[in-house]
Amino acid sequence: DAGVIQSPRHEVTEMGQEVTLRCKPISGHDYLFWYRQTMMRGLELLIYFNNNVPIDDSGMPEDRFSAKMPNASFSTLKIQPSEPRDSAVYFCASSRGTNTEAFFGQGTRLTVV
Amino acid sequence: QKEVEQNSGPLSVPEGAIASLNCTYSDRGSQSFFWYRQYSGKSPELIMFIYSNGDKEDGRFTAQLNKASQYVSLLIRDSQPSDSATYLCAVRGAQKLVFGQGTRLTINP
Numbered sequence: 549d550a551g552v553i554q555s556p557r558h559e560v561t562e563m564g565q566e567v568t569l570r571c572k573p574i575s576g577h578d579y580l581f582w583y584r585q586t587m588m589r590g591l592e593l594l595i596y597f598n599n600n601v602p603i604d605d606s607g608m609p610e611d612r613f614s615a616k617m618p619n620a621s622f623s624t625l626k627i628q629p630s631e632p633r634d635s636a637v638y639f640c641a642s643s644r645g646t647n648t649e650a651f652f653g654q655g656t657r658l659t660v661v
Numbered sequence: 662q663k664e665v666e667q668n669s670g671p672l673s674v675p676e677g678a679i680a681s682l683n684c685t686y687s688d689r690g691s692q693s694f695f696w697y698r699q700y701s702g703k704s705p706e707l708i709m710f711i712y713s714n715g716d717k718e719d720g721r722f723t724a725q726l727n728k729a730s731q732y733v734s735l736l737i738r739d740s741q742p743s744d745s746a747t748y749l750c751a752v753r754g755a756q757k758l759v760f761g762q763g764t765r766l767t768i769n770p
Contacts, residue, residue: 581758590762591705591749604757639704646755647693647712652704 684750
């Protein structure tokens, strides 16, 4: 299996622009997690899905952030409008079943200038 | 109170010594516990998981779990320079997977 695939690997955008991050989970995995990592706050859980349904989005910082999972093999995290404080590494991870480990993608390094 | 707490370090250990990393969690309903290692600029990778109270050993690594005290630890024996990384404790209450801040570990040759 190719593992969790994220795109793009790096994104530089101007403040106010829309940013879309993409994730393809491991085939057969029914949980998908979106995390944000910064030096100050560590690895924060933003939202997670089970069988394509959002279960908990309490970690989404503001209404500027939204996430979708239209099917079992694709998810997006959108920020609109983006702000410099959104600069971070965004990770997608997937797992099979409950109480199991999650496997991470390579991450997207977002820089908002 | 954070859901998962770790000492952010940095923790410095001489080569060949035992490195001890600790983690506490707040949700008593948590069911599974994980240790991930993250090298600089890379994504987290799983090194150990533990579900039951007690110790679990895998090579140079030992995970310890005490549910009554809500405490998880990771011991690394015979520490090597290649063990220098950030170690993330993660706790799962069936569905949600939450991480601690991570402890930065440096092994000194």
